[in-house]
Amino acid sequence: MISQKYKKMLEGKSVIRELSEFATERGKVIGYENVFDYSLGNPSVPVPKEFTQVMMDLLSSKSPTELHGYSPSLGIPSVRKKIAESLNGRFNMNYSENHIFMTTGAAGAIAHAVRCVTEPGDEVLTFAPFFPEYHPYIDLTGAVLKVVPPNTEDFQINFTMFEEMLNEKVAAVLINSPNNPSGVIYSAETIKQLADFLRKKEKEYGHEIFIISDEPYREILFEGADSIYVSNYYNNTLSCYSYSKSLSLPGERIGYVAVNPACKDSDLIVSMCGQISRGIGHNCPPSLIQLAVAEVVDLTADMSVYETNMNLIYEKLIDLGFTCVKPDGTFYIFPKALEEDAKVFCKKALQYDLILVPGDSFGCPGYFRMAYCIDTEKVERSLSKLEEFVNSEYRK
């Protein structure tokens, strides 16, 4: 018989996917250029030319059996070394290649990190607003995801609620900064307060509480934003990274787990990831992509368009009277809807060909997400639609 658990999951429809499908259908009618689709976090800028050149060079110069041969299950040693050195140089860490485990994107990284530091039934806490995929990511490991309600004032951590919810069963805290969907970076003060509190509780409970730091947007920072590397503040940190956003390579599924060398059992965790791999069928990310990424490890795509778009949208939102925390990075913004039920608000917006995502599935009802990884020209055209929508529906 087919698995009842996975069959049941088919019933839960993704709001984001439904909206995206609506956008596609509507595009067939009025032309996709006239649908202002803010639903999907799919990078809109090209990979750096250097990446394509490296790929071409590898394909034309390397022996195919070497190039396409099995990667060792932990990743190609030279690739892991380059990543360790890059992180050390940028964030003043002391990783060696033995602290880097290559994964198929951040999803693969989290799949391994959570299994490494939890037993079935353990709790993992995350902070709203949060990426809704954390639910299947965590639930299917056997651990239990609990969501700390948001601090909607500035989208930093709601420490009052967090301290109430932290208990002996919590094995890990999953954070995401720069944050999807708010675009906010947790400040040094926030991370320090989090780290201090966790250290205190680790002593009290007599076991580690790991931070699993999901960092796919780490490189997308706007003017004035501080670059905060979480592992600098807390030893028991597993950093989960993906090149999907920084290099605009989401389809190629390449990322890593970086284990803080000062972390408890740091000498075991990467090898344990290799064991986990055997059970979940990863084994190793594609060899060719590993080799190519290692050659452009300090580059990023030209992501300036995201900041341009953010400024245009933010100013317009403020002009129109929205309550909105200004993003520090990413390509998301998370304003408050103009009526209590953001689902109703977003549904009305569809009539103006604006595809906005209600905040409910992000654990933050009453807000909505805009993913502005689209062309600036389109953003500009969308703003008059936004104005029309607001004026017609809420300023009658």
Add this chain to the structure above:
Amino acid sequence: MISQKYKKMLEGKSVIRELSEFATERGKVIGYENVFDYSLGNPSVPVPKEFTQVMMDLLSSKSPTELHGYSPSLGIPSVRKKIAESLNGRFNMNYSENHIFMTTGAAGAIAHAVRCVTEPGDEVLTFAPFFPEYHPYIDLTGAVLKVVPPNTEDFQINFTMFEEMLNEKVAAVLINSPNNPSGVIYSAETIKQLADFLRKKEKEYGHEIFIISDEPYREILFEGADSIYVSNYYNNTLSCYSYSKSLSLPGERIGYVAVNPACKDSDLIVSMCGQISRGIGHNCPPSLIQLAVAEVVDLTADMSVYETNMNLIYEKLIDLGFTCVKPDGTFYIFPKALEEDAKVFCKKALQYDLILVPGDSFGCPGYFRMAYCIDTEKVERSLSKLEEFVNSEYRK
């Protein structure tokens, strides 16, 4: 705290890996060309030139955001369609793209297939000799792998033992033909007998018993061998494929699950694979590799060297008095050792720089595996070593 389950797995050392490490170390002393390393199943022939050309063409002609964008979680529709059509043409099936789920190799395919059709605690039966990685593949899904003892006469299925072991808790049967390590193909009679018996038991138990058919060696067939497509014989079949061996692309992690359209719940299984993906962190195999493989879907690498090597080795083994079933395909052969304990036999062989793998971990003690995906020139040189080994140790 770190997971005790995965920590414990670190204690179990892979015999194959240890032997391969020995070979590397020995190679540093006497030159790797003088180590006759039959331990690893790593293809020795290059990917077809057409694949490299397609990759270059894609990289130089496609828009990077399109080329490297997210694949839909079930795989790129055009790729799934091409694979379905290729299978239909070759094996007289009637797959549509909706029956194909793209995976990261056969390991990824099995990870999804097993989760689709089992509940925790269900039994999965496999047949010795079998690929030892089936243990972590199955154990970590929550199902329980049980191994049917071998039929060492011809390495077909031991039906006496199988019929004894099949019971109501068995949700799936995992088969691998052409077989690693024996190189044998299950005959049409074997598959028919298996299918008939399973259909009878499905009725008796009132639930499906799926065949999960692991087929990475499907294209490596020797002269006179029949090409048997398991799904032709049994509706409730999930075929797990990898391009690792047929295209010599093991590092690029690309394969699929093909769900027989006549299978129970065939309309749900591929979508369920997409749900499973979310929990184990795959999401989708690399876009670029999907697109490239789709263009060479009916090609294989030139694998004639494997048959040449097999014939050389088989003849020598028979000459030297070994008991050995002649392989029908793959790049493995699985002779009987010349003493009861194959571990002792293989250890002695190391003194002659012959790296052979004892059959114990394949569920078949007393036998040993040779993976002859190496240059023919090296095979030829190894045979005098083999003769020297046998004569010195067993014909004194």
